[in-house]
Amino acid sequence: MAQYNEKLSEEKVFKDPVHRYIHVRDKLIWDLIGTSEFQRLRRIRQLGTTYLTFHGAEHSRFNHSLGVYEIVRRIVDDVFKGRSEWNEKERMVSLCAALLHDLGHGPFSHSFEKVFHLDHEDFTRAIILGETEVNAVLQRIGIDFPKQVAEVIAKTYSNKQVVSLISSQIDADRMDYLQRDAYFTGVSYGHFDMERILRVMRPREDQVVIKQSGMHAVEDYIMSRYQMYWQVYFHPVTRSAEVILTKILHRAKQLHQDDYTFKQNPVHFYSIFKEEATLQDYLKLDESIILYYFQTWQEEEDKILSDLCRRFLNRNLFKYIEFHPANEEMMKLLELRTLFKKAGIDPDYYLVVDSSSDLPYDFYRPGEEEERLPIHLQLPNGDLRELSRESEIVDAISGKRRTDHKLYFPMDLIEDMSSRKSAKKKIIELLNIHK
Incomplete structure (x- = not known):
């Protein structure tokens, strides 16, 4: 691999609420940050609809990407440098992969992907390898360099140490988003002693390990992750907003397929609706575009689309109850669907089961779909x-x-x-919401 070591005449510094400062000394990194594809991440929130629950959660994927870069920079420049089991030639591919790992995320990423059968990782790869500003900057190191960066992000790169820096059960990605999301949501759960973890990280063969003396800091990190998932990422109010967002996108897609005439033509969605999205179309999408359509769709003739858009924009969200998809509960759901239909409320859009699931930590289980490499402690x-x-x-x-x-x-x-009192009574009974 050719090396590109050109430094800036003066170090650039980003002031950051989590890491205090983010340092950029390499011209290549500075130029990547300046590309239009990377700047687009400023217009995509890190936590999707979470701002409707925790009003401070307005931070972007741009913030987070810089944070992951800074953690990896500290590891390779301060912790691993000079160690025999670390190859200094992997420095630049590690820094670029850390910076660009979320490049392909779309607006309200996970809901958007689910409805339109997209995968942000495919788009990350396409941006890095396609005819883009990012690709042109990466090619300065060598014609194969963009491919190597894409392989690190896809976890197929030959050096697994490099992969584990940004993708493992204790990686720079998680260490940044837990602290950053805790800071911007105002909760105390996501804090752990990252300084200690970085000090006890060691490169070892094909992985990154932790000195045994740092075990308690790692325990704290894992418990922080567990708490953040259930207190923030899976918060039921956030999930309610996510449900409505998903249903708006489903409705707009369905109306387009039914040749409905929109007052405001959804030109940004045409190729997405057909599931033929080009990279060029995809890069034009950000959350300001999506919210513009939601704003205009409030005036649509279609009552479901206009109502759902109003709900989302004005935070008039759905209520919820605990639901266990066992036989008895499923019978209740079928009955509720029938009653909703009789009352003129479309259950496909207004009666939604949502599930959240997380595995906080796992050791290696051969043959499982998602290979989870365990965290290893290095004994004295x-x-x-x-x-x-x-x-x-x-x-x-x-x-x-x-x-x-x-x-x-x-x-x-x-x-x-009010005109269907018996149906209303039965629905309230089935939902068990007398209070």
């Missing part, structure tokens, strides 16, 4: 031990998937069913 004698074998706290949650199901519905529409 140099031996490696998988974390859950040393830590009782981690052992207690290892391999234990927690799943949560909720049923979402519009309480205001149910309360307005």
Whole structure:
């Protein structure tokens, strides 16, 4: 691999609320940050609809990407430098992959991907390898360099140490988003001693390991992640907003397929609706564009689309109850669907089961779909031990998937069913919401 070591005449510094400062000394990194594809990340929130629950969560994927870069820069420039098991030639590919790992995220990313059958990782690869400003900057190192950066992000790169820096059960990506999301949501759960973890990280063969003396800092990190998922990422109010957002996109797609005439033609969506999105079309999409359409769709003749857009923009969200998709509950759901239809409320859009699931930590299980490389502790004698074998706290949650199901519905529409008192009474009874 050719090396591109050109430095800036003066170090550039970004003031950052999480890491205090983000340092850029390499001209290549500075030029990547200046590309239109990377600047687009300023217009995409890191946490999607979470700002409707935690009003401070307005931070962007741009913020987070810089943060991941800074953590990896500190690891390779301060912690790993000079160590025999670290190859200094991997420095630049590590920094570029850290900076660009989220490049392909779209607006309200996960909902958008689900509805239109897209994958942000495919678009990340396409931006890095396609005819883009990012690709032109990366090619300065060598014609194969963009491919190497894409391989690190796709976890297929030959040096697994480099891959594990940005994609493992303790990586720079997670270490940044946990702290950053905690800071901007105002919660205390996501804080852990990152300084300590960085100090005890070591390159070892094909992975990054943690010195045994840093085990408690890692325990704290894993518990922080667990708490953040259930208190922030899976917050039921955020999920309610996500449900409505998803249903708006489904409705707009359905109307387009039914040749409905929109007052405001959704030109930005045409190729997306057909599931033929080009990279050029995709890069034109950001959250300001999506919210512009939601704003105009409030005036549409289609009552479902206009109502859902109003709900989302004005935060008139669906209420929810706990729901367990067992036989008895499914029978209740079928009955509720029938009652909703009789009342003129379309259950496809207004009665939604949503599930959240997380596995906080797992050791390696051969043959599983998602290969989860375990965290290894390096003992004083140099031996490696998988974390859950040393830590009782981690052992207690290892391999234990927690799943949560909720049923979402519009309480205001149910309360307005004054002309159908018997149906209203039955719905309230089935939902068990007498209070």
